[in-house]
Structures are given as structure tokens and as C-alpha cells.
């Protein structure tokens with residue numbers, strides 16, 4: 001059984017600024033916000049690590065809470081938009097090994113930039129799409 005920092009928050013062993021809770025999920029302010037109002041939505045279930053091993057039920061619960069909170073966070077912070085972000089595994093930037101979705105309010109001139117884009121070589125996109133279909 002894992003015992004990460006978010007597991008401690010679920011057990012009430014660490015303080016947080018809670019914004020929402022239901023039977024399956026908990027949402028609180030990120031301690032190091034990208035922008036004010038940056039919120040984390042986590043599963044209360046502690047048996048998975050990220051999107052790659054979460055149960056469908058827990059994922060749907062996370063999605064439901066994100067859908068509920070995003071408009072409230074946008075209104076409460078006066079943001080001009082919202083980014084939803086989930087880091088899955090270390091190479092993707094995951095630091096805390098517990099399923100969590102970032103809700104990040106965006107403000108004009110906040111200085112955040114999104115990732116760069118690239119292009120496919122001839123035939124490369126079709127090959128990758130076929131490989132992905134083959135894994136389903």
C-alpha cells in the first residue's frame with residue numbers, strides 16, 4: 001500500500017486549503033500555484049498512481065469533479081481561461097505518485113506558454129495511428 005503526500009492529505013494528516021470533497025474525490029489548492037487558484041483534484045482511492053493504472057470509475061469521478069470545479073474556479077479567480085493538466089509518470093512531469101488533475105486558471109499576460117509543435121514525416125502519422133489502434 002503506497003503512502004504518498006496526497007494519501008496523508010486524505011487522512012487529514014497534512015493541512016490543505018480544501019475547495020471540494022465528495023465520496024470519491026478531494027480538491028485543494030496547490031501549495032506552489034502556477035497561478036492563483038491552481039487547484040488539484042485527487043482520487044480518495046489510494047490504490048493507483050496515475051491515468052495509466054486508474055480504474056474507469058475513479059477516472060470518471062475525477063472528471064466529474066474537474067467539470068464541476070473548472071467554471072467555479074474561473075469565476076472565483078476572474079480568470080480568462082482554464083488549463084486542465086495531468087502529468088503521468090516521471091518523464092511527463094509527475095512528482096506525486098497519486099492520480100491528480102491540475103486545474104490552472106489563466107490570466108491575460110500571465111506569461112505561461114504552451115508546448116511547441118512539430119510536424120510528421122511522410123507516412124509517419126498513419127503508422128503511429130495504426131499502432132495506437134492496434135493497442136486498443
Ligand code: AMP
Nearest residue numbers: 005014029030031032087093094095096
Ligand atoms: P505533479 O508534478 O503533477 O505530480 O504535481 C504535484 C503537485 O503537488 C505540485 O504542483 C506541487 O506543488 C503540489 N503539492 C505538493 N505537496 C503539496 C501539498 N502538501 N499541498 C498542496 N499541493 C502540494
